[in-house]
Amino acid sequence: MTRDELQKNIVTILVDEFEFENPGLTDNLRDDHGFDSIDAIELLAKIEEMLGFQISRKEKEKAMSIRTINDILDYIETIQAAHKG
Amino acid sequence: MKRRVVITACSAITPIGYGKNDIIESLRQGRSGVKPLRDDGLLTERIHSKVFGTVDYDIDYGFARKDTKTMGPVAYYACQVAKDVLADSGLDQDFITSGRLGVSFSSTHGSPTVQRNIYKTFFSKDKAEFSSIGAVDYLKSMVHTTAVNITRMFGITGRVVASSTACTTSSQSIGFGYEMVKFGMQDAMICGGADEYDTTTVAVFDNLLACSVDYNDTPQCTPRPFDVNRDGLVVGEGGAAVLLEEYEHAKARGATILGEVIGFSCNNNGGDLILPNLDGITTTLRLALDDAEIKAEDVDFISAHATATKMGDVIESQAIDAVYGNGPWVAGLKSYMGHTMGTCGAIELILSLYMMEQGFLAPTLNLETVDERCAMLRHVREVTETETRIAAIQNFAFGGVNTCLLIADGRP
Numbered sequence: 473m474t475r476d477e478l479q480k481n482i483v484t485i486l487v488d489e490f491e492f493e494n495p496g497l498t499d500n501l502r503d504d505h506g507f508d509s510i511d512a513i514e515l516l517a518k519i520e521e522m523l524g525f526q527i528s529r530k531e532k533e534k535a536m537s538i539r540t541i542n543d544i545l546d547y548i549e550t551i552q553a554a555h556k557g
Numbered sequence: 558m559k560r561r562v563v564i565t566a567c568s569a570i571t572p573i574g575y576g577k578n579d580i581i582e583s584l585r586q587g588r589s590g591v592k593p594l595r596d597d598g599l600l601t602e603r604i605h606s607k608v609f610g611t612v613d614y615d616i617d618y619g620f621a622r623k624d625t626k627t628m629g630p631v632a633y634y635a636c637q638v639a640k641d642v643l644a645d646s647g648l649d650q651d652f653i654t655s656g657r658l659g660v661s662f663s664s665t666h667g668s669p670t671v672q673r674n675i676y677k678t679f680f681s682k683d684k685a686e687f688s689s690i691g692a693v694d695y696l697k698s699m700v701h702t703t704a705v706n707i708t709r710m711f712g713i714t715g716r717v718v719a720s721s722t723a724c725t726t727s728s729q730s731i732g733f734g735y736e737m738v739k740f741g742m743q744d745a746m747i748c749g750g751a752d753e754y755d756t757t758t759v760a761v762f763d764n765l766l767a768c769s770v771d772y773n774d775t776p777q778c779t780p781r782p783f784d785v786n787r788d789g790l791v792v793g794e795g796g797a798a799v800l801l802e803e804y805e806h807a808k809a810r811g812a813t814i815l816g817e818v819i820g821f822s823c824n825n826n827g828g829d830l831i832l833p834n835l836d837g838i839t840t841t842l843r844l845a846l847d848d849a850e851i852k853a854e855d856v857d858f859i860s861a862h863a864t865a866t867k868m869g870d871v872i873e874s875q876a877i878d879a880v881y882g883n884g885p886w887v888a889g890l891k892s893y894m895g896h897t898m899g900t901c902g903a904i905e906l907i908l909s910l911y912m913m914e915q916g917f918l919a920p921t922l923n924l925e926t927v928d929e930r931c932a933m934l935r936h937v938r939e940v941t942e943t944e945t946r947i948a949a950i951q952n953f954a955f956g957g958v959n960t961c962l963l964i965a966d967g968r969p
Contacts, residue, residue, distance in 0.1 A: 491622040506623045513692035514626075 610793020728902025820849025
């Protein structure tokens with residue numbers, strides 16, 4: 473999945489499932505959209521579903537430092553690359 | 558330190574209506590909220606009892622996703638009635654978040670709907686379904702889910718009490734909240750209980766031969782507390798909350814005082830976990846009078862637990878007779894909506910408050926021929942216009958837990 477495709481999918485999920493309004497790529501997820509640790513866990517499940525493989529516990533723990541949509545996209549690209557490798 | 562504890566707001570979602578006007582109308586018109594049991598695709602076909610005290614109207618919750626993500630159906634009821642009491646109370650936001658307002662609220666067992674979805678995965682061989690257990694499922698289904706969803710939604714930082722004791726859940730919530738305020742640990746408490754639509758509870762009572770089965774085709778004719786033809790309880794759903802507040806605090810801010818909690822008792826039978834116990838219940842009723850420092854003859858009305866089981870009503874009648882004789886009026890308000898489980902004490906207290914304010918007492922519905930073993934009481938048999946200054950709300954639970962709350966009307 474290209475970064476553009478990823479971005480489109482993630483923004484759709486954030487708008488449809490997490491009720492984000494006008495999300496920007498560099499918005500602070502918590503401060504601007506009320507996204508909390510519970511949401512992060514839920515989003516990881518959605519990402520697993522989207523990618524079609526399970527994300528390991530260690531990889532999931534790394535997701536806790538995510539702050540922006542750009543961070544989410546970087547994170548997915550990293551685990552996609554690791555999974556291919 | 559002993560302080561007076563007044564009721565400055567209340568709200569109830571019940572099978573006979575939501576809000577004061579609806580509920581009073583149902584009580585005055587003798588309108589039942591018992592309906593046919595809905596098909597849940599799991600247990601309904603196998604349960605003998607086909608009736609349920611049902612909330613079958615739409616509620617405009619208007620909650621934001623940031624709040625609903627941790628809420629099962631039971632928390633919707635809880636947060637809605639909590640929202641109502643906070644709005645009606647006029648408490649300012651600084652006080653709500655000050656740590657001097659606490660929450661005493663619970664349900665029989667969290668959200669059974671969410672629990673059922675979790676259990677489903679136990680029987681699935683599909684790995685994907687196992688991982689479908691959501692991160693928030695525990696938050697939705699834990700026993701204190703109602704209390705902490707209320708604190709989260711309104712930013713309440715005071716104490717949290719979540720007594721989950723089956724049918725005495727919300728009477729304990731109110732009683733423990735009363736004690737928090739009375740003894741100065743908090744200045745106000747949101748207290749109550751909620752339980753959602755759930756056939757597993759019906760199945761449990763059905764298997765214990767305690768559910769009504771003879772009126773499946775005429776749901777409005779059951780339950781029948783104290784009636785010779787009663788055949789058991791009817792499970793129901795709902796949510797109810799009261800705001801308890803220290804009297805001087807309420808007076809200083811000019812709050813409307815709806816009533817006052819003047820006494821509370823709670824004890825245990827110390828033995829059998831199911832059978833009603835005359836000694837235990839009688840002691841509870843006396844302890845409440847002692848706590849309120851009033852005499853039996855001061856009580857005008859008793860809201861009996863009166864589930865319409867064969868023995869429960871008889872034992873409760875004997876206890877009332879032993880403590881009160883036939884002085885106070887007695888009604889079984891579950892006759893209107895069935896047994897709303899963890900909510901029943903709070904709902905029955907609010908219904909009693911409404912009737913005290915309006916100057917009438919609603920009769921026990923479906924009480925056509927009084928069982929002679931219950932006949933020594935002064936039953937309310939028709940809508941009775943009368944002044945009630947003090948009322949007792951009695952509730953008893955599996956586990957041998959008994960409670961009695963004594964409330965006075967809102968007059969100074």
